Amino acid sequence: MLGIGLLQGLAVTARNLIGSFHDPKRFVTTQYPEERTKLPEAYRNFPFLVAENATDPMGTLRCVACQICEKECPPQCIYIEKSKDKKPDANGKMQIYPAIFAIDTAVCMSCQICVEVCPFDAIKMDQVFEFAATDRFNGLVLDRVQLAKPNSYFHGIHPTEAAEVDGRLAAARKAAEEKARLAAAAKAAPKPPPAPKVDPPAE
Amino acid sequence: MNVPDLQALASVPGPAIRAVHDEFHGDLLEVSMGPHHPSTHGVFRMIVTLDGETVVKLKPVFGYLHRNHEKIGENTSYLASMPYTDRLDYFCSMTNNWAYALAVEKLAGQAVPDRAEYVRVILAELTRLLNHTCLAGFLLQDGGASGTPLMYAFREREKILDLFESLSGSRMMCNFQRFGGCRVDPDPAWLAAARTLADGYGRFLDEFERLLTGNEILMARTQGIGRLSPALAVGAGVTGPILRASGVDYDLRKVDGYGAYPRLKFRVPLGDHGDTYDRYMIRVLEMRESISLLQQALADLPAGPIMDPKAKLRGFRPKAGEAYGRIEGPKGEIGFYLISEGGPNPYRYRVRPPSLINLTILEDLCLGHSIADAVVILGSIDIVLGEVDR
Numbered sequence: 262m263l264g265i266g267l268l269q270g271l272a273v274t275a276r277n278l279i280g281s282f283h284d285p286k287r288f289v290t291t292q293y294p295e296e297r298t299k300l301p302e303a304y305r306n307f308p309f310l311v312a313e314n315a316t317d318p319m320g321t322l323r324c325v326a327c328q329i330c331e332k333e334c335p336p337q338c339i340y341i342e343k344s345k346d347k348k349p350d351a352n353g354k355m356q357i358y359p360a361i362f363a364i365d366t367a368v369c370m371s372c373q374i375c376v377e378v379c380p381f382d383a384i385k386m387d388q389v390f391e392f393a394a395t396d397r398f399n400g401l402v403l404d405r406v407q408l409a410k411p412n413s414y415f416h417g418i419h420p421t422e423a424a425e426v427d428g429r430l431a432a433a434r435k436a437a438e439e440k441a442r443l444a445a446a447a448k449a450a451p452k453p454p455p456a457p458k459v460d461p462p463a464e
Numbered sequence: 465m466n467v468p469d470l471q472a473l474a475s476v477p478g479p480a481i482r483a484v485h486d487e488f489h490g491d492l493l494e495v496s497m498g499p500h501h502p503s504t505h506g507v508f509r510m511i512v513t514l515d516g517e518t519v520v521k522l523k524p525v526f527g528y529l530h531r532n533h534e535k536i537g538e539n540t541s542y543l544a545s546m547p548y549t550d551r552l553d554y555f556c557s558m559t560n561n562w563a564y565a566l567a568v569e570k571l572a573g574q575a576v577p578d579r580a581e582y583v584r585v586i587l588a589e590l591t592r593l594l595n596h597t598c599l600a601g602f603l604l605q606d607g608g609a610s611g612t613p614l615m616y617a618f619r620e621r622e623k624i625l626d627l628f629e630s631l632s633g634s635r636m637m638c639n640f641q642r643f644g645g646c647r648v649d650p651d652p653a654w655l656a657a658a659r660t661l662a663d664g665y666g667r668f669l670d671e672f673e674r675l676l677t678g679n680e681i682l683m684a685r686t687q688g689i690g691r692l693s694p695a696l697a698v699g700a701g702v703t704g705p706i707l708r709a710s711g712v713d714y715d716l717r718k719v720d721g722y723g724a725y726p727r728l729k730f731r732v733p734l735g736d737h738g739d740t741y742d743r744y745m746i747r748v749l750e751m752r753e754s755i756s757l758l759q760q761a762l763a764d765l766p767a768g769p770i771m772d773p774k775a776k777l778r779g780f781r782p783k784a785g786e787a788y789g790r791i792e793g794p795k796g797e798i799g800f801y802l803i804s805e806g807g808p809n810p811y812r813y814r815v816r817p818p819s820l821i822n823l824t825i826l827e828d829l830c831l832g833h834s835i836a837d838a839v840v841i842l843g844s845i846d847i848v849l850g851e852v853d854r
Contacts, residue, residue: 266678273675274612289622301630303648329778335544372547372639377647378778386633 302419305386306371308364308408315411322409323383325350326359330375330384338368339375354437362405367397382426388418492520495835499528503606503839506849510826510838517834522827526820529853537813542568542643542780545813549800550637553819553851555595558587558628559793561641566722567789567800568643572782574775579768580645581724585761586658587628587640588723588791589754593665594624595794596705596747596754597672599846603744604676606843607685613676620668623661630654644775655762662758669751677748686740690829690841693738700825704796704818706845709746710738716792723791728760743844781808795819795846815854819847 281287291298312318326343342361350356375384387410394400416423498509507528513521533552537545549564550557562584569576601617625635631654632638632647640647650658676682692702697710707714715732717725733749735742784806790799796818803812822845829845830838 263680266680266683270675270679273671277616301626301633303630303633305633333541333544333778335540335547370547370551371634371637372550373633374544374547374639378543 300388302421304388305373306390307366307369307387307392307403308375308384309387309410310362310405310408311383311385311415312409312411315413318409318411319406320348322358322405323350323381324359324362325356325381325383326362327380329378329380333374333378335372335374336368336370338365338370339363340365359405362408363402364408365402366392367401382430385415385419385422497835499525504842505602505847508842508847508849508852510842512830512835512838514835517836519830519833519835519838522830522838524823524826526823526849526852529849531854533854534813534815538810541808542782542810543777545810546641547637547639550639551850552815552817552854553793553795553798553848554636555598555848556591556794556798557636557638558591558640559791560798561638562588562723563789563791563793563798564800565641565643565789566791567787567802568782570787570789571785571802571804572643572780574644575772577645577769577772578724578766579649580770580772582761582765583646583650583770584641585724585728586650586758586765589758589761590624590627590658590661592754592794593751593758594621595846596751597621599747599843600672600676600744603740603840603843604682606839607682609681613672616668616672616675620665627654627658627661630657642771642775642777643780645769645771649770655765658758659762662755662762665755666752669748669755673748677745682744683741685837685840686744686844688737689740689833689837690844691737691739692825692829696825696828697738700828701821702796702825704793704822704846705746705750706743706796706822708732709735709742711735716790716797720790720792724761727764728757730757740840740844779808781806786812790816793818795848795851796822815851817851817854819849819851820854823847823852 311323313321313323326341328341328343331337331339331341340361340363341359344358344360346357347355348358371386373386376386392401412423412427415426493514495512495514496509497512498504499507501509504510509525509528511523511525512519531551533548536548540548546561546564549560552560568574597617597620598614601614604613605611628638629635631650632640692706692710694710694712696702697707698712702710703714703716711734713732713734716722717730718732730753733746733753735746782804784804786801786803788799788801790797797816798818799816801812801814801816802810805811826842826845829841833841
């Protein structure tokens with residue numbers, strides 16, 4: 262009979278209307294900004310620079326200004342200038358550091374490729390999305406002071422990834438210390454002829 | 465009345481157009497629909513010549529959203545093109561990623577582990593569910609059912625987008641596939657959530673069909689409207705659900721048998737009439753098959769690595785050669801053609817966009833129908849302007 266399909270459809274909408282008042286699972290509106298939905302751990306929007314130490318972020322940036330992210334960035338939103346001098350990094354090795362590190366968040370497309378190509382785990386994705394600014398250049402182009410955030414912050418937003426990164430870095434540090442210790446021991450030891458062979462430590 | 469040069473228009477070969485100036489019937493009217501018309505799905509423009517309300521000529525105009533996608537692809541590294549492919553058809557970033565990854569994998573001879581193949585199938589079928597659900601909603605919106613079906617569709621889409629977000633970090637711009645696997649390995653919690661969604665989606669489809677499939681107004685607006693003959697569909701290179709709605713059995717998942725599809729059981733629904741109603745119905749039936757594919761892929765998901773250990777992320781330079789990778793995207797055959805000269809970026813990067821090629825038949829479908837039907841027909845073709853204009 263003509264109209265049966267229409268009536269069936271109306272029954273569906275009626276059920277949905279009533280359900281939307283009674284089914285707590287369907288109260289989906291979040292009263293932002295008073296309430297916030299919990300972001301998933303994987304959520305990403307703009308990059309930040311990881312610093313080892315919260316009290317001295319500029320001195321303990323993991324970034325060594327290798328410029329790989331600058332080259333790989335698809336929309337070319339990263340700008341880096343290398344420092345002239347060197348500073349010791351977390352492993353005690355002398356490294357150059359970024360004298361200028363700027364990310365234009367108005368251009369950034371949040372693709373995470375800088376994070377993936379970084380060999381030093383120095384750049385990670387942030388979860389701050391409230392970025393409104395009245396001036397495009399002063400408000401949205403972030404320099405290294407604004408970008409630097411401590412490792413503890415990284416642990417707060419991406420706990421799984423941060424734990425994995427810390428484990429990897431700690432293993433690398435231990436291997437480097439072991440290597441340095443063995444090298445020092447080999448240097449200090451008197452050299453009886455023939456010179457003993459020092460096996461390179463397994464990495 | 466300011467009428468453009470319709471004498472010239474009328475002389476264009478095609479279906480008979482009566483004289484422009486006719487004392488009895490009045491003049492033909494040329495209307496520019498779009499690019500800011502809400503029913504044109506973005507910035508698409510149709511220059512429609514009307515005889516009363518009947519379409520006698522339709523000229524699609526596109527390019528308003530041109531973003532130089534292919535040239536950018538030739539100037540950036542292979543990896544850096546991946547996030548740009550998300551922005552082609554922003555409903556189906558997962559399948560775009562897959563098609564591009566497939567092309568590069570072919571070019572470089574890169575193997576893909578089994579687990580990644582299954583994860584890709586899961587994500588592609590989720591994308592198909594998402595795309596077809598939204599398409600049905602938009603089609604009804606175009607037909608005048610303002611809101612209800614579209615909101616129901618978006619409610620379900622939200623669940624799939626939440627899954628994408630918790631896996632890849634972004635709802636629409638997933639940037640998930642890599643050459644030789646996937647970026648993230650889905651954890652058991654995610655897989656359980658996907659399973660719950662796949663199991664519950666059939667119930668939503670039942671509800672959606674109760675709302676729409678038997679609806680007399682929908683039938684009146686779509687049945688017999690915009691018939692596409694199989695000959696024209698094949699001749700114009702139309703692919704995807706539109707082609708199958710015309711009764712041509714051509715599904716790349718069966719024809720090419722890429723990924724894990726040969727190991728999964730599914731049927732390919734075919735239409736009889738090739739009209740708008742068939743194009744709607746095909747999508748509903750395809751969604752049912754997608755649910756079964758999802759359940760199978762989730763059940764069979766093998767353990768193992770998600771990335772090939774030999775896969776390279778940085779300094780990726782495939783040897784000189786060319787490759788064409790294509791998959792059955794929700795809208796049709798999405799393909800990427802790459803020519804490498806051994807450098808870090810492709811010499812030529814070409815996209816075969818299903819939306820654009822399916823759009824070329826729009827005039828043939830609309831002739832003789834009223835202007836309101838042209839809107840519904842456009843809705844049933846399922847275009848995304850990001851992909852049409854690139």
